[in-house]
Amino acid sequence: MIFRQMLGAFGVGGPSVETVLTSAQCRPGEILTGEVRLQGGEQDAYIDRIVLSLVTEAEFEHDDHEGTAGLEFHQGAITGGFVVGAHQFHTIPFQVPLPWELPITQVYGRHLDGMVLGVRTEVEVAGQLDKGDLDPIAVTPLPSQQRVLDAFAELGFVFKNADLEYGQISGLNQQLPFYQEIEFYAPPQYSGHINEVELTFVTDPHHLVVVLEADRRGDLFSEGEDVYGRLHVPHDQALYMAWEHEITNWLQAVIGRLSGGHVTYGHHEVHGGHAAYGHHEVHGGHGSHGHFEGHGGHGGHGGPGWAGVAAGAAAGFVAGAVVNELLDDDSEEEEEQETDVVEAAQAAAYEAAYQVAYQEAIEEAVEDAYEDAYEAAYEAAYEEAYEEASEIFEDED
Numbered sequence: 001m002i003f004r005q006m007l008g009a010f011g012v013g014g015p016s017v018e019t020v021l022t023s024a025q026c027r028p029g030e031i032l033t034g035e036v037r038l039q040g041g042e043q044d045a046y047i048d049r050i051v052l053s054l055v056t057e058a059e060f061e062h063d064d065h066e067g068t069a070g071l072e073f074h075q076g077a078i079t080g081g082f083v084v085g086a087h088q089f090h091t092i093p094f095q096v097p098l099p100w101e102l103p104i105t106q107v108y109g110r111h112l113d114g115m116v117l118g119v120r121t122e123v124e125v126a127g128q129l130d131k132g133d134l135d136p137i138a139v140t141p142l143p144s145q146q147r148v149l150d151a152f153a154e155l156g157f158v159f160k161n162a163d164l165e166y167g168q169i170s171g172l173n174q175q176l177p178f179y180q181e182i183e184f185y186a187p188p189q190y191s192g193h194i195n196e197v198e199l200t201f202v203t204d205p206h207h208l209v210v211v212l213e214a215d216r217r218g219d220l221f222s223e224g225e226d227v228y229g230r231l232h233v234p235h236d237q238a239l240y241m242a243w244e245h246e247i248t249n250w251l252q253a254v255i256g257r258l259s260g261g262h263v264t265y266g267h268h269e270v271h272g273g274h275a276a277y278g279h280h281e282v283h284g285g286h287g288s289h290g291h292f293e294g295h296g297g298h299g300g301h302g303g304p305g306w307a308g309v310a311a312g313a314a315a316g317f318v319a320g321a322v323v324n325e326l327l328d329d330d331s332e333e334e335e336e337q338e339t340d341v342v343e344a345a346q347a348a349a350y351e352a353a354y355q356v357a358y359q360e361a362i363e364e365a366v367e368d369a370y371e372d373a374y375e376a377a378y379e380a381a382y383e384e385a386y387e388e389a390s391e392i393f394e395d396e397d
Contacts, residue, residue: 014041015084017132019052019121025138028102028203031095032137036078036121040088047084048124049077052096055134056103057116058178060166071166072120073176074099100203103164103180106138107149112162112182144208144238145201151243156187157197172202172209181213186251193255208238214254227254 021034036050054074060067078094096119105115118134141149160183168174179200186194193216200211211230229250233241 015039015045017121017123019135021135024136025140026098027140027142028098029100029205030098032098033095035091035093038084038090040084040086043086045084046081048081050079050092051075051077051122051124052094053120053122055118055120056164058164058166099176100205101174101176102139104139104141106140114161114163142203144235147239148210148243151247152184154244155247157184160185160196169211174202190251194251207232207234212250216254
């Protein structure tokens with residue numbers, strides 16, 4: 001950015017400020033470096049402090065209202081008080097550790113539609129903060145995250161858009177007040193079953209949590225619903241996992257929910273509302289996601305193109321159906337499982353009864369039509385025979 005004059009406390013003739021980043025591209029957990037340059041104005045000026053903030057936009061919901069608002073989520077002072085002499089030039093270098101949960105804004109060199117993220121320099125003078133312009137930064141995936149995204153691309157998912165949701169995912173230890181959702185259109189082979197898949201990464205220095213949400217279509221016997229799954233893995237393990245296989249298995253399990261409420265694939269089990277895999281559990285529910293334990297990194301190839309990126313699962317994702325609220329204890333989980341079993345049985349019974357009734361109706365209609373046709377033919381033949389006999393008797397007379 002160019003030098004910007006601070007007018008709040010000094011008016012015309014005050015000092016000017018410029019922020020220069022060493023690189024505008026970074027990854028979660030890295031150090032953002034650069035310097036703030038101050039140019040003195042017409043008179044000496046006392047600077048209380050200089051603050052750098054990360055700024056983004058997040059979507060929020062409150063009661064029946066929803067919208068988007070700007071949000072400062074990572075802030076720190078890079079210097080204390082000092083005097084900028086008239087017409088003097090000062091340079092203040094800085095190093096800012098970036099959060100591990102920093103949202104991704106660029107993949108395969110392409111900016112993710114819907115993402116806004118940058119650094120803002122604020123200079124405090126006499127208790128007043130002079131807020132500068134936003135310097136955009138491009139956040140690329142960690143190697144483990146990239147590995148997941150590469151698998152999505154291989155499977156043919158198509159990127160739709162990305163956004164930040166204000167709030168936290170139940171059951172996860174998040175440091176930031178929001179989480180990112182990267183949305184994808186499902187590949188053609190899932191048409192009629194799954195509309196979209198949303199991917200969320202939650203990371204720390206050692207692990208990657210991958211959270212999936214599938215928007216599942218309904219059918220004649222069941223309503224559509226959101227199905228969740230999540231996995232927690234170490235970053236290094238995520239680099240070598242067969243993500244394509246795990247994602248496919250999870251999606252097949254989601255589709256399998258259409259036919260009964262309980263699906264088993266391999267050693268993974270899926271239940272409506274709750275699923276378990278080893279000691280990892282997944283709960284379905286609005287505003288909450290299924291869960292596992294683990295983590296990821298970056299790197300990777302261009303793949304078949306970002307147009308093919310999709311959401312991933314790993315090391316045995318499991319799916320849980322959405323419920324009214326997150327199940328907090330074992331008794332509630334058991335009740336939900338029992339409810340799902342009952343609902344599945346009811347749906348199966350309804351379908352069976354429907355098929356029986358349908359078949360009986362067809363057979364009855366055929367029999368009625370046959371009888372009507374037989375009676376009509378019999379009456380026509382009888383009348384024709386009667387008429388011929390009458391004519392013969394008349395001739396004999």
